Amino acid sequence: MAVKGKKKNLRLNSVSPGAEAVIYVILGLFALCCIIPFVFVIIISFSAESSIRSIGYSFIPQAWSTDAFRYAFRKLPQIWRSYFNSIFITVVGTALSTFMCALYAYVLYRPDFKFRGFFNFFSFFTMIFGGGLVPTYIVCKQVLGLNENYAALIVPLLVNPFNIIIMRTFFKSSVPLELIEAATIDGSGEYNTLFRVVAPIAKPGVATIALLNALVFWNDWYLSLLYIQRNKVLQPLQALLMELQNNVEYLSRMSGQMGAAAINEAAKMPTQSLRMVLVVLIVVPIACAYPFFQRYIVAGLSVGSVKG
Amino acid sequence: MKKILAMLLALVMVLGLAACGGGGDANQTSDANKPAENTPDTSGGNKQDDVPAASDLDPVTLRIWFHGSNVSPEASNKVMESVNAYLQDKINVTLEPIWGTWGDFDTATVTALAGGDDVDIYFTCNWSANEYNKYARDGYWVKLDDMLPTYGAELLTTIPEGIWECAKTNGYDGVGVYAVPALKDTATQNCWDLNATLLAELGYDVDAFIASASMNPDFYYSDEFEEALQKAKDYKGGDFYPLVGEPVVFERIATGTAIITGDLNGAPVLSYYYDVEHPATDIGSKIVCKYATPEFKKFAERTYYLSQKGFISPQTQNVDTANNYREACAKTGDYLISSQSYAFGCELDYSRERGIDVRMIPTDAPYMDATSGQGAMMAISATSKNPERALMFLNLLNTDPELMTLLNYGVEGYTYNKNADGTITFIDDVRATYSPWRNGMGNIRQLPPTAEEGLDYWDRFSAYYDSAEVLPYGSFILDASELSNEATALANVYGQYGFQLMGGATNPDTVLPEFLAKLEEAGIQKLLDAANEQLAAYLAG
Incomplete structure (x- = not known):
């Protein structure tokens, strides 16, 4: 009895081994569900095309091959350029947009800012009403000159009201106003307060919106579709993949009307394993970014909580 | 006060953007006039001395x-x-x-x-x-x-x-x-796409088979057709489906109807019958409801019969998989007869691509329309x-x-x-x-x-x-833009019945009357009236 009680005390918040086992199994299955599709994609990317043709996608293909990878790296110079584009857009875009969102949110968080309510509503309003595709397109392309350049892939995504709200809430919950008052009393100027007092505390919040932003920039292909048509060297990797995917889908959808022409064109399209190669290339870098950001996000989860 | 101000500013922005959009469109239409207005002057000026030199x-x-x-x-x-x-x-x-x-x-x-x-x-x-x-x-x-x-x-x-x-x-x-x-x-030109390699393996004389099937409107309904499919099925085994293709194209081939440009997008409900041997011959230009003709009934019954015999894959009967399945079967040569809209020389490309001898059986003379x-x-x-x-x-x-x-x-x-x-x-x-x-x-x-x-x-x-002849309805194009409610309703009804019926998945004896009643409800008559009125106006010049 005593031993049992002691054991219990050693493991705080413990549940019975049975329940624990069930939870582990459920979590394990969930994790598996997340990983399996990716493993599957990798397997397909290494499958021989003949195997895909005869037995379809399979975890155990009839034959393995690295042809698709070799083709991708040797025959498609655009892949490397697109890789660079994606990384460039993601790095620059994430840095800029995180910086802008964090500053915007900081101002909204400061109660002594006179137009707080106004700017709060100003950003929030865009979450409810948008200008519509065509007006946005005209403004971006003809007024702002976001046309066939990197800016077209970065600027439209710079300010995200959702991130501003997250960041403002984060400031509110984890940066006590007293801290700013104390800094002011100690003679700290506004910039000093922001960069030396607030910024270090806000790191987890910044990391969260940076990760969200990075995902948005990395995954975006639509802007490229709209604004990058003549100068396709600027296409990011996602746009390249979407294009290949859409090409294949379009041709199979249109084959009823286009007849033989669609079939002839479809024969020129990259193989299925090649498309999977692109998926692998796209997923790997962003998957690598997760652990890096995760440190801050986990830290962020505990920052606001009561300690001790 | 501030809220109201913010609201106002936001409103101004939205309206501003909307105005930009509207402005774009307005420019569009006014611009559209321009060249037409301008051209008489410019062409008038240039008419004498032709087109100027590059310099x-x-x-x-x-x-x-x-x-x-x-x-x-x-x-x-x-x-x-x-x-x-x-x-x-x-x-x-x-x-x-x-x-x-x-x-x-x-x-x-x-x-x-x-x-x-x-x-x-x-x-x-x-x-x-x-x-x-x-x-x-x-x-x-x-x-x-x-x-x-x-x-x-x-x-x-x-x-x-x-x-x-x-x-x-x-x-x-x-x-x-x-x-x-x-x-x-x-x-x-509509064709049956024939896997001649497989047909020869079944012991057929390919040339004779093609000769008797060519331009034969009853081929789809013949015992010869069924027998070939049966032999292929027996030869290749139970899960082989010899008849592969798009049901929508089967229907056009087997009934001898042409597409009407402007028919509902992705949901064909109209048909135009033409003379398959001499497409230019006028056999009474009229647009009819695709599903209300005796020809369609005959086709649907036949397709259902072939499907019951196990000649048509369930994948062919599903609108989401039909195309991919057809492509996959074509690539591996796993079919006996398929449907094809012919392009000159395509059988050679296909033979090379599929690694089998692909032959085409024409079902009509080549024709031209919109x-x-x-x-x-x-x-x-x-x-x-x-x-x-x-x-x-x-x-x-x-x-x-x-x-x-x-x-x-x-x-x-x-x-x-x-x-x-x-x-x-x-x-x-x-x-x-x-x-x-x-x-x-x-x-x-x-x-x-x-x-x-x-x-x-x-x-x-x-x-x-x-050599292609122009169909009697020429380049007629249906404008159904004013019947968008009917079009949506009809497309929904089509989605429920049409494709399955053409693929032989459902029994026309029970489903076809139901389908026709629903089409009637959805306003097919309105569309038909509009179509025939437009066609008459078009033919009148």
Whole structure:
């Protein structure tokens, strides 16, 4: 009895081994569900095309091959350029947009800012009403000159009201106003307060919106579709993949009307394993970014909580 | 107070944006008028001394948006160097191509057109999202009739009258030609696609089989058809489905009906019957409800019977899988009979690709209608600042073999090499990075034949397509835009019954009456009345 009680005390918040086992199994299955599709994609990317043709996608293909990878790296110079584009857009875009969102949110968080309510509503309003595709397109392309350049892939995504709200809430919950008052009393100027007092505390919040932003920039292909048509060297990797995917889908959808022409064109399209190669290339870098950001996000989860 | 101010400012922004959008559209329509108004003056001025020489022309940059391209930026730059050097000599034009791909063309061009982009020439046709007839109606294309005699004189004579006729549409500035049609595979011919290798393995005399099936409207209903499918099924085993294809095409082939351009998108409910042997013969031009005819009933019963026999895969009967399944079966040669809309010489390509002997069994004579005649066109955008020069460019592209070859096939020594006999051979690696959609560009009969095609390829090509007869309903195009409620309701009903019925998945004895009743409810009669009224008006001239 005593031993049992002691054991219990050693493991705080413990549940019975049975329940624990069930939870582990459920979590394990969930994790598996997340990983399996990716493993599957990798397997397909290494499958021989003949195997895909005869037995379809399979975890155990009839034959393995690295042809698709070799083709991708040797025959498609655009892949490397697109890789660079994606990384460039993601790095620059994430840095800029995180910086802008964090500053915007900081101002909204400061109660002594006179137009707080106004700017709060100003950003929030865009979450409810948008200008519509065509007006946005005209403004971006003809007024702002976001046309066939990197800016077209970065600027439209710079300010995200959702991130501003997250960041403002984060400031509110984890940066006590007293801290700013104390800094002011100690003679700290506004910039000093922001960069030396607030910024270090806000790191987890910044990391969260940076990760969200990075995902948005990395995954975006639509802007490229709209604004990058003549100068396709600027296409990011996602746009390249979407294009290949859409090409294949379009041709199979249109084959009823286009007849033989669609079939002839479809024969020129990259193989299925090649498309999977692109998926692998796209997923790997962003998957690598997760652990890096995760440190801050986990830290962020505990920052606001009561300690001790 | 502040809230109200914020609201106001936000409202101003939204309205401002909306006004921009509206402004764009308004410009669009007013611009659309411009060229038509301007042209009489300019053409009047130029009529005497014909088209001026290149040196007299101001340098102009033309942007042209192609469809279905597979062109890398690097290859494009390389080829454009030669194209532009050539064009500057001829008409003092610098060409800036936009190589739209199959996947992005629809979304990108529709946005660009709505946004009034600075593009001079767009690819258009009756199956892409920037649909020729609709966009002509809405004022996006420049009407060409007045400009053609001045700036496209050679073009007028190069493209046959029948194809110009197909390109006529009731557009923003009245009935006329709003785009230059491509002289390509401009005819439709329905065929049964036959796996001759398998048929021979089953012990058939392939030639005799084809001879008896060709142009035979009863082939689909014959014992011979069923027997061949049965033999293939027995020979290949239980999970082999010998009859593969798209049910919608089966229906057209087996009943001898043509597509009506403007029929509901993706949900055909109308039919036009024609004489399969002599398509030009008038057998009473009338548009009927596809599903209410005895021919359709016969077809649906037969298909259901064949399906019950296990000749049609459930994947063929599902609208989501039918196409992919057909492609997969075609690639591996796992079929006996399939459906095909013929393109000249396609059986050779297929035989090579599939590794079997593919033969075609024609079910009708080749014919021409709006669907085939408007298959690929080049329209001059209403936003173009130089519509005349754009037409001069299209004129040159369609009549100058050197330009067409440059733009379509690339530069000699870079994408292809010339052979001694006058044919060409592609340098496959480079050609893969520079392959525009050949048939989408214009008059492809000017191209040099490849070694595979053989020296007389284009002669045979032209002979085949020129023999095509124009259907009695000519280039009739249905405008159902005023019946959008009925169209939606009908498309829903079609989605529920149509495809399954044509694929033989459901029993027509019970389902067909139900289907027809629902169509009636959804307003098929209204659509039919409108269609026949428009057709009568069209035929009357």
